[in-house]
Amino acid sequence: MAHPxxxxxISRYFSRPTADxxxxxxxxxxLLSPSIGMMLAVATDTLVAGVHFFxxxxxxxxxxxxxxxxxxxxxxxxxSPRWALLSLTLPETDDVWxxxxxxxxxxxxxKFSVSLVxxxxxxxxxxxxxxxxxxxxxxxxLCRHAAQAGDDVWVSGYPGYAALALKEIxxxxxxxxxxRVLCQKHLHMPEPRVDLGISLTHLAHAVIxxxxxxxxxxxxxxxxxxxxxxxxRHCLPRLPEGVARETALxxxxxxxxxxxxxxxxSPEHRPKLAKLGIELDLPLWxxxxxxxxxxxxxxxxxLFDPNGEEIAWTQGGYEHFKxx
Amino acid sequence: MAHPxxxxxISRYFSRPTADxxxxxxxxxxLLSPSIGMMLAVATDTLVAGVHFFxxxxxxxxxxxxxxxxxxxxxxxxxSPRWALLSLTLPETDDVWxxxxxxxxxxxxxKFSVSLVxxxxxxxxxxxxxxxxxxxxxxxxLCRHAAQAGDDVWVSGYPGYAALALKEIxxxxxxxxxxRVLCQKHLHMPEPRVDLGISLTHLAHAVIxxxxxxxxxxxxxxxxxxxxxxxxRHCLPRLPEGVARETALxxxxxxxxxxxxxxxxSPEHRPKLAKLGIELDLPLWxxxxxxxxxxxxxxxxxLFDPNGEEIAWTQGGYEHFKxx
Numbered sequence: 001m002a003h004p005x006x007x008x009x010i011s012r013y014f015s016r017p018t019a020d021x022x023x024x025x026x027x028x029x030x031l032l033s034p035s036i037g038m039m040l041a042v043a044t045d046t047l048v049a050g051v052h053f054f055x056x057x058x059x060x061x062x063x064x065x066x067x068x069x070x071x072x073x074x075x076x077x078x079x080s081p082r083w084a085l086l087s088l089t090l091p092e093t094d095d096v097w098x099x100x101x102x103x104x105x106x107x108x109x110x111k112f113s114v115s116l117v118x119x120x121x122x123x124x125x126x127x128x129x130x131x132x133x134x135x136x137x138x139x140x141x142l143c144r145h146a147a148q149a150g151d152d153v154w155v156s157g158y159p160g161y162a163a164l165a166l167k168e169i170x171x172x173x174x175x176x177x178x179x180r181v182l183c184q185k186h187l188h189m190p191e192p193r194v195d196l197g198i199s200l201t202h203l204a205h206a207v208i209x210x211x212x213x214x215x216x217x218x219x220x221x222x223x224x225x226x227x228x229x230x231x232x233r234h235c236l237p238r239l240p241e242g243v244a245r246e247t248a249l250x251x252x253x254x255x256x257x258x259x260x261x262x263x264x265x266s267p268e269h270r271p272k273l274a275k276l277g278i279e280l281d282l283p284l285w286x287x288x289x290x291x292x293x294x295x296x297x298x299x300x301x302x303l304f305d306p307n308g309e310e311i312a313w314t315q316g317g318y319e320h321f322k323x324x
Numbered sequence: 325m326a327h328p329x330x331x332x333x334i335s336r337y338f339s340r341p342t343a344d345x346x347x348x349x350x351x352x353x354x355l356l357s358p359s360i361g362m363m364l365a366v367a368t369d370t371l372v373a374g375v376h377f378f379x380x381x382x383x384x385x386x387x388x389x390x391x392x393x394x395x396x397x398x399x400x401x402x403x404s405p406r407w408a409l410l411s412l413t414l415p416e417t418d419d420v421w422x423x424x425x426x427x428x429x430x431x432x433x434x435k436f437s438v439s440l441v442x443x444x445x446x447x448x449x450x451x452x453x454x455x456x457x458x459x460x461x462x463x464x465x466l467c468r469h470a471a472q473a474g475d476d477v478w479v480s481g482y483p484g485y486a487a488l489a490l491k492e493i494x495x496x497x498x499x500x501x502x503x504r505v506l507c508q509k510h511l512h513m514p515e516p517r518v519d520l521g522i523s524l525t526h527l528a529h530a531v532i533x534x535x536x537x538x539x540x541x542x543x544x545x546x547x548x549x550x551x552x553x554x555x556x557r558h559c560l561p562r563l564p565e566g567v568a569r570e571t572a573l574x575x576x577x578x579x580x581x582x583x584x585x586x587x588x589x590s591p592e593h594r595p596k597l598a599k600l601g602i603e604l605d606l607p608l609w610x611x612x613x614x615x616x617x618x619x620x621x622x623x624x625x626x627l628f629d630p631n632g633e634e635i636a637w638t639q640g641g642y643e644h645f646k647x648x
Contacts, residue, residue, distance in 0.1 A: 029367035131409060132353075
């Protein structure tokens with residue numbers, strides 16, 4: 001499947017030594033030596049120009065994000081990332097662009113101790129596909145279906161910030177200067193919550209990383225666990241200032257592209273989670289609870305106001321139920 | 325990174341039970357349990373419409389080939405395939421097309437005992453990216469750099485047949501009816517040489533699967549092993565009949581897309597390899613030998629006639645050296 005230029009491209013930009021592989025890029029397959037007693041966690045994600053990023057996006061950040069979104073999937077399993085494979089589809093060869101993309105990819109790989117061990121290069125519409133492999137002690141992996149009734153619902157960090165940056169790029173809002181940099185950082189170079197995920201293997205029941213919006217992804221946990229997830233509006237992360245409240249709330253609840261971890265844990269772990277947030281220098285917000293679903297109601301994620309009234313939430317925003 | 329329709333698509337066509345995974349498609353990552361004492365072999369290949377296949381290609385065959393080319397990479401390592409992840413990029417959702425594609429993918433997966441354990445679906449130009457994972461006993465993996473001076477060079481099966489089918493589709497030749505079916509089978513639904521690869525772990529030194537043409541891929545072994553690879557024209561597989569001799573020879577030597585195994589082995593294994601070919605019902609052709617390179621000559625793959633004269637070979641064909 002190799003394009004004639006593949007070998008040259010790979011060797012020029014993507015053949016840094018791989019300390020952690022028996023055999024890295026350049027053979028038919030990579031050869032890895034999994035650790036005894038560990039499960040292998042494997043995630044794959046594709047980023048397509050015009051769908052997941054703007055074709056003119058800054059290549060260093062794009063290289064970072066291409067790997068980071070996959071490490072976020074591993075973090076949501078509680079796995080320590082170890083290896084990655086990269087499939088590049090490129091319309092043309094541009095040395096300056098490729099060099100910056102590779103630098104961003106390796107910056108993320110080095111920060112999270114990941115070895116690039118293989119991949120391929122193809123001619124075509126701009127797209128990247130990464131497969132990331134990590135390890136988690138057998139029996140400690142974090143899954144979506146493991147939430148329990150009575151669990152607290154938690155979210156890490158800064159949900160909504162990436163969505164606000166995107167809204168500004170689309171010309172729909174104007175962010176205050178102080179907020180813009182932070183939001184753009186979250187959109188273009190998200191930080192996979194690897195250390196948090198590893199710590200959660202001993203504290204959390206169900207975990208997911210937020211890529212489709214907080215409530216959408218919480219609904220996955222709810223359905224998989226056959227429970228109802230209740231989110232309390234007054235417990236949500238402090239909304240970014242300098243943005244209309246409705247806009248900020250919509251971004252937090254359904255913005256997507258956050259790569260924060262959303263998880264459930266027993267209330268007995270509240271003190272440990274508070275301590276963990278301080279240790280990791282990462283805010284952890286307790287935003288709701290998991291309950292048994294009411295009879296004849298589908299497991300779902302629902303939003304409530306401080307009076308216990310349900311707030312009907314739609315992709316575009318929210319409104320109070322009139323008829324409940 | 326999920327598209328809104330992703331979950332539905334995945335669950336409708338790609339969620340057959342995965343006996344061999346702790347947790348398959350539908351969570352953030354797949355969870356696999358590698359076998360103790362085995363190395364993990366991981367390969368990834370992307371197929372792009374218009375580059376690797378015609379956009380109008382028959383979807384069942386496309387599904388088969390998407391997985392098969394990755395299993396061919398594992399076969400070239402001597403690995404037993406176990407798991408796969410599939411990234412689909414689709415311009416639109418077409419139930420009939422997807423259903424046939426999935427059927428072809430699973431037909432290949434079931435034949436070679438592979439569990440589909442994850443992947444994602446994205447909107448974009450038609451492309452598929454597969455990551456295949458297999459296992460090989462520690463110390464027995466087959467690599468490109470392990471050829472030894474004095475080794476025989478062997479090739480399996482039917483190199484050149486796929487290239488002839490492609491030439492006919494491009495309108496450059498007309499194949500006799502008897503040959504057309506066979507050639508099309510090799511182009512559209514190649515058979516990864518999985519059993520051969522596994523058997524070769526005890527017999528071969530260096531192995532590669534042919535995707536870029538026999539001489540091109542043999543040159544990879546030669547360079548990696550710092551040896552010269554000599555191919556004897558009169559030892560090549562019997563050329564398909566009903567095609568001009570020059571056309572057939574060019575297809576065998578540089579056609580590509582063959583997914584046959586090309587390997588080197590000590591001459592002492594000739595009887596065992598002859599027996600193996602019969603057991604597998606797969607022709608194994610001894611086509612040349614590995615030698616120490618002459619002084620001041622780059623390691624390469626070279627073609628010789630029965631008199632020991634080198635035949636200069638170019639991508640488009642070959643001609644006798646005039647000045648040697």
